[in-house]
Amino acid sequence: MPDGKSEILQGTLDLMVLKTLETMGPLHGYGIARRIEQISEDALQINQGTIYASLVRLLQKGWISGAWGTSENNRKAKFYSITKAGRKQLAHEARSWERISGVIGRVLRIAERE
Amino acid sequence: MFAALRVLASRIRGWFSLRRVEEDFARELDSHLEMLMEENLRRGMPPEEARRAARVRLGGMTQLREAHRELHTLPFLDTLLQDIRYALRTLRKNPGFTTVAVLTLALGIAVNSTMFSLVSAFLLRRPPGREPERVAVVSAVNPNQVFHYDAFPVSAPTYLAWREANHVFADMAAADEYRTANLSAVGQPASAGRPATAGSPEAIPSAAVSPNYFSVLGVASQLGRTFADGEDQPGHDHVVILSHNLWEGRFGSDPSVVGRTTRLNRESYVIVGVMPADFRLLGFTPQLWTPLVLSAADQTAAARKDRSLHLFARLKPGVSITQARAEFAALAKRAEEGFAETEKGWGATVRTLPDFLIYNFEVRSGLAVMMAAVGFVLMIACANVAGLLLARATARRKELAIRLSLGASRPRIARQVLTESLLIALLGGSAGLLLAYWGIDFVRANMTFNEAISAVPLGLDWNVLLFALGVSLGSTVLSGLAPALTASRTDVHTNLKEESRAASAGRSHSRLRNALVASEIAAAMFLLIGAGLLIRGIYLIEHQNLGFRADHLLTASVTLDTARYKGPSEQTFFVRDVISKLQQIPSAEMVAAASDLPATGAGSVTLRIKGQPELPANGRLNARDAVVTIDYFQTAGIPLLRGRTFTETDNARAPRVIVVNQEFVHRYLQDQEPIGKQIRLDVIGAAPEWSEIVGVVGNVKAYSEETRDDPEVYEPFLQRPASSFALMLRASADPNNLASALRETVAQVDAELPLDRVMSMAVVIERQKGGDTFFVRVLGSFALLALILAAIGIYGLIAYSVGQRTHEIGIRMALGAGKSQVLRMVLGEGMKMAATGAAIGLVLALPLPKVFDAMFYGLHLRELRLYFLVPMAIFVVATLATYIPARRATRVDPMVALRYE
Secondary structure, three states, rough: OOOOHHHHHHHHHHHHHHHHHHHHHOOOHHHHHHHHHHHHOOOOOHHHHHHHHHHHHHHHHOOEEEEEEOOOOOOOEEEEEEEHHHHHHHHHHHHHHHHHHHHHHHHHHHHHOO | OOHHHHHHHHHHHHOOOOHHHHHHHHHHHHHHHHHHHHHHHOOOHHHHHHHHHHHHHHHOHHHHHHHHHHHOOOOHHHHHHHHHHHHHHHHOOHHHHHHHHHHHHHHHHHHHHHHHHHHHHHOOOOOOOOOOEEEEEEEEEOOOOOOHHHHHEHHHHHHHHHHHHHHOOEEEEEEEEEEEEEEEEEEOEEEEOOOOOOOOOOOEEEEEEEOOHHHHHHHOOOOOOOOOOOOOOOOOOEEEOOOOHHHHHHHOOOOOOOEEEEEOEEEEEEEEOOOOOOEEEEEEEEEEEEEOOOHHHHOOOOOHEEEEEEEEEOOOOOOOHHHHHHHHHHHHHHHHHHHHHHHOEEEEEEEEEEEHHHHHHHHHHHHHHHHHHHHHHHHHHHHHHHHHHHHHHHHHHHHHHHHHOOOOOOOHHHHHHHHHHHHHHHHHHHHHHHEEEEEEEEHHOOOOOOOHHHHOOOOOOHHHHHHHHHHHHHHHHHHHHHHHHHOOOOOHHHHHOOOHOOOOHHHHHHHHHHHHHHHHHHHHHHHHHHHHHHHHHHHHHHHOOOOOOOOEEEEEEEEEEOOOOOOOOHHHHHHHHHHHHHOOOEEEEEEEEEOOOOOOOOOOOEEEEEEOOOOOOOHHHEEEEEOOOOOHHHOOOOOOOEEOOOOOOOOOOOOEEEEEEEHHHHHOOOOOOOOOOEEEEOOOOOOOOOOEEEEEOOOOOEEOOOOOOOOEEEOOOOOOOOEEEEEEEEOOHHHHHHHHHHHHHHHHHHOOOEEEEEEEEHHHHHHHHHHHHHHHHHHHHHHHHHHHHHHHHHHHHHHHHHHOHHHHHHHHHHHHHHOOHHHHHHHHHHHHHHHHHHHHHHHOOOOHHHHHHHHHOOOOOOOHHHHHHHHHHHHHHHHHHHHHOOOOOOOOOOHHHOOOO
16 A cells, blocks of 8 residues: 555545445445445545455454355355444544534535625 | 554554464455456456456555555564564674674673673672661761771760760661681680690681671571670670681581580680671671670770771661761760860761762772773774774665665664664674673682672672673664664765766765774773873882882781780780790791881871970871881891881880881971980870980881881880780791791790781782782773774774775876875875874873872872873874775775776
């Protein structure tokens, strides 16, 4: 992964992965990547492999857990699921986002009026 | 916070099971790839394209694996391991360089560790007992400027008064640490018709202590017990405690020794205990302890003049040393008011036990000098290694430039050089410790000039090991930092160019090199001047004319105990008897006895000269005072300058006579005619009488290890018998041959009287020098080592730099420069470096004589010649070190030099 990747982008990706797992339940790497591509309407054109960095970070922080299992096509794959700590973190991040976006929204509306 | 810890924990776990983690991930990637492929196949792509597209969409596998790996390890540890492996490889590839560097540092670390073992043994070891910092030593402060005037012992009445009067100590004990006991095995007392028989008598250093001495110090006995209250009263005081040494040596480590009787000072004593082996108060080395009995006579006002007790006390909880000091200053003032005659001007001071021991036994200065000296040796060694590392970095600058251009970070390069330096230091440290092990053995074997010193155990203890480790790490920084920084500053552009061989090493390289050379020279200069001063000073003292003939003289020390020799007539009888018998020994030319051997520091008295005004008690004239028998001056070889020496007629009934020395005449009589003048001596315990000067003899140095002459007076033995004195025999041949004859003769007169310290005068003087010869030899070798190391270092550095410039020299010579021009250029630069270093070293060395004067009592060093000789020597060395490689460079054929790379 190139060194220059900004932390904001890393954090955003982590958040998206976490949200995906909360919504979709246990999923393997490929599935998570496909889902993110769908949701972002393919606006986020990244190499699918980049999610693995997010997955490792989330694993190390204990927000998700991983286990080997079998996929729909009877293929062996590693499945990830969100943990309780992960849910808490997600809720916390969601609140932060709402607060920030609310402030920015108000600022923009004020600017618009003037 | 916790999240960070979790991450760290999982990283550490990942580092251990790295392979499994990597395999796991590889499988995961494979599975992901397969799923992507399937999607592509469903979309209708042909298999080949499906696979290719899948790979593209997933991303570069290698990169992904690498990134994954990095998340799971401790990158710092990784690079460290890499650096270490690389450094090891480099060191192995250059065995010559490695050997030289490791050996150089090993030498430096070895001498430092060896010297530090001394520091550890003398300064860092805690005295025995419970909480020794809470034990205080109370000393008197002598108003006269004598040696250690502020750590003077105290008199018995003072001890008793202060013990009652103080509020700062929970308990106070007293000890007379410098007694001698006459120990013989249990023998048969005399009975009718049969004299007493005894084992061979031996004079043992002993101490008399108050019963609470051991409990104040907080030490317990190993066998038996320590003294109990009341054992300092007459009738209960014949008990003795043995030291571990004595118990092993004289009593065969017999476990049942407690309760046995032994014969001490011709009386029966019961052994009540044995002290453990580690009970040792630095320089106090009694081999046995008896109770200190203070009779009524010891408590009179007159007894205040006899100061021989050391006071040990335990501070009350919460009381500080400063409070104690203040209280005793006040107590001393009170004593001054109450007993003006004896206590005028005397003060008191209090120190903690560890402080007192170090101060009293004077080890700090000598050790400080040694540590400074080896510190310099180490600095020079580090400079050498730094030079080597720098030379290597210079040689590899092209390779470094390539690595920098390929993306290596400068800090990484610096770290690599530092790692190399660390490895060298650790290897050098281990080798150094091995050398130090032998070094300590050598030091231990040679430091036997003093019972006190050799009693202290010397070894590779934890302090020394930690010190060696610290020094190794320090050397890493010292020797590696500068080269590391210089290497990291390698200029990429200039070094990658084709003509890089034309350029000499970068500016920062040669600046560092110059700095190294200059600092080595400065350090060597400082060390040589310092060592030279000390060595010269000690040499002067060793070879000074003492004023008497010390050759062919056998001496022995005798103490007539009061049990058998009750008064002057018994003492006189003994001396007469022994001397006449000793004169019968075939190869004994002359025999005499004296209260003190010459140049061993006789006691002093105050005196008054008839016709001169009376001076106040504190300002009186004083002189050394020795009591001698008739043949003393001839036996000792002291020349008679005027008048006569003593004869048989100068006995107890005759008028008192005195012989003075030349210095006395000069200082107190203003060189006027001394014969016939009258003097009155203030001798303790005797009524003052006027004595007439009958002769003048030559000066004898007061102490063999000092240069001063003191005024001295001699009294005839018959007029002032002493109970302890030295016997002197002048032998026609080797004096040691007379030793057994001497013992036998004395045994004939008194079988139970021990002869102490039977040795030739030469050995007595040697012993008095304390550690001086040893000190000088060791210091001298350090200075020499430093000079050799510096010479090697300087030579190496300059030779290398000249070698680097061979190409440049070739060009210059091809362009027409003559050999001498090139030589002058190189020499000039070398000399400039040397001059800078020499100037710095010289300036640093200027205050040394004053420093040494303060540190070493009695050594007055003014040796200006050294300040010329040493710079000259260094100049010669530097010139050679520059000239030889320069000359070699000019001899090279310019064509070869031009092609040289």
